Amino acid sequence: MQANPEFMRQAIELANENVTSGSGGPFGAVIVRDGAVIATGANCVTKGNDPTAHAEVVAIRNACRDLGSFSLEGCVIYTSCEPCPMCLAAIYWARMDGIFFSGTAADAADAGFDDAFLYDELTRPMRDRSIPSEPLLKERGRESFDVWRSFVQRVDY
Amino acid sequence: MQANPEFMRQAIELANENVTSGSGGPFGAVIVRDGAVIATGANCVTKGNDPTAHAEVVAIRNACRDLGSFSLEGCVIYTSCEPCPMCLAAIYWARMDGIFFSGTAADAADAGFDDAFLYDELTRPMRDRSIPSEPLLKERGRESFDVWRSFVQRVDY
Numbered sequence: 395m396q397a398n399p400e401f402m403r404q405a406i407e408l409a410n411e412n413v414t415s416g417s418g419g420p421f422g423a424v425i426v427r428d429g430a431v432i433a434t435g436a437n438c439v440t441k442g443n444d445p446t447a448h449a450e451v452v453a454i455r456n457a458c459r460d461l462g463s464f465s466l467e468g469c470v471i472y473t474s475c476e477p478c479p480m481c482l483a484a485i486y487w488a489r490m491d492g493i494f495f496s497g498t499a500a501d502a503a504d505a506g507f508d509d510a511f512l513y514d515e516l517t518r519p520m521r522d523r524s525i526p527s528e529p530l531l532k533e534r535g536r537e538s539f540d541v542w543r544s545f546v547q548r549v550d551y
Numbered sequence: 552m553q554a555n556p557e558f559m560r561q562a563i564e565l566a567n568e569n570v571t572s573g574s575g576g577p578f579g580a581v582i583v584r585d586g587a588v589i590a591t592g593a594n595c596v597t598k599g600n601d602p603t604a605h606a607e608v609v610a611i612r613n614a615c616r617d618l619g620s621f622s623l624e625g626c627v628i629y630t631s632c633e634p635c636p637m638c639l640a641a642i643y644w645a646r647m648d649g650i651f652f653s654g655t656a657a658d659a660a661d662a663g664f665d666d667a668f669l670y671d672e673l674t675r676p677m678r679d680r681s682i683p684s685e686p687l688l689k690e691r692g693r694e695s696f697d698v699w700r701s702f703v704q705r706v707d708y
Contacts, residue, residue, distance in 0.1 A: 395683055395685060397685060397687050399687060399688055402687045402688045402691075403688070406688070406691055406694060406695060409695035409698075410694065410695050410698045413695065413698045413699050413702050413705065414698065414702060416704060418706075419699065419708065420695035420696055420698060420699035421695070422695070439621050439644075439708050440621055440706040440708050442621075443615045443616060443618075443619055443620055443621050444611075444612055444615055444616070444621065445611060445615060445621050445622070445623075445641065445644040445645040445646075445708070446603065446608050446611060446612060446641045446644065446645075448644075451603050454602060454603060455601055455603060458600045458601055458602060459600060459601070461600075462600055463600055464596050464597055464599075464600050464601065464602050465602070466602075472687070474695050475692070475695070476684075478640060478644075479636050479637075479639075479640040479673055480636075480637050480640035480641050480644060482636075482673060483635060483636040483637035483640070483669050483673065484602065484603045484637050485682060486665065486669055486672065486682060487596075487602040487603065487605075487635075487637060487665070488602040488603075489602075490682060491682070492682060492683045492684070492685070493682060493683070493684040493685070494684075494685050494686075494687040495684065495685075495686060495687065496686070496687060496688045496689060496691050496692040497692035497693060497695065497696065498686075498692060501692050501693050501696055502696070504693075504696065505696035505699055505700060506707065508643065508644070512640050512643055513673070515643065516636055516639060516640065516670070516673055516674070517673070517674045525642060525643060525647060525648070525649060525650060526552055526649045526650070527633075527649070527650040527651075527652065528552060528554060528649070528650070528651050528652075529651075529652060529653070529655075530554050530556060530559045530629070530651040530652065530653060531556055531559045531560070531563070531653045532653060534559075534563055534653050535632070535653040535654035535655060535658050536654060536658050536661075537563060537567065538563060538566035538567050538570065538577035538578070538579070538631050538632070538654065539577055539654065539658055539659070539661065539662035541566075541567045541570045541571065541577060542570050542576065542577035542662055543662060545570050545571060547573060548570065549575075549597040550663065551576065551596050551597050551602070
């Protein structure tokens, strides 16, 4: 992966400005394809009343909307801080090619964010996690997948 | 946690209808507070060109928008399938009280979805993951967090 530090500078500036403008948390992200920025994002959890609106997720949504595609194959993301598990999984679902980051989950933890805690939680067996999870109507668990498999016009993703 | 199977039936029906209407993947979710449904969601990754638009994320966004809050404390989610790592982390960020699920990550994997693969990936050290991650401008990694800490009007989340 060929890194261009200029894009990381842009992600960090986005993060800084996001804080000082009162828009949200200290996180910014830039999505690059073929050496050009195609989308940016900054954290707007509090301003947008959306706990999923982390910088990377916002940038992915913006890029996909502009490209008219649910795939970001061929794109890399520059993010001011190592992605949390939500954002990392979103990057996988978007089929991106690579990730550059400046701050780490430990840096985020020092500033009071849950990123490192969440990585711990997700590696725990379900019964040991702090938010309880329980199976319910297990006997119907495969029903929607059966409907999916038999729906011939389905769009795989 | 007190489960009400009726809410799970609703989540499964949402998932089934989402497929047969051509709207997206076989996933539905219902958010409940004080025994009443406050929001629902179904997968609209392909229709909405948004790889983050999983049922649980859509339901969380809808609930937060309607409540005018970035916290869903006091709420539980009924989802037709065990949340993927993105959705599980989103449930943590939304501060929800509990999760009920019908299908499992293994059921999803059998139908061609990456949920189980993603749980494996997230538990791997960064260098062993299939999407490469590289630090860049590490010396500036704490800068945005310093800006955050010194911004007195910040809204913590």
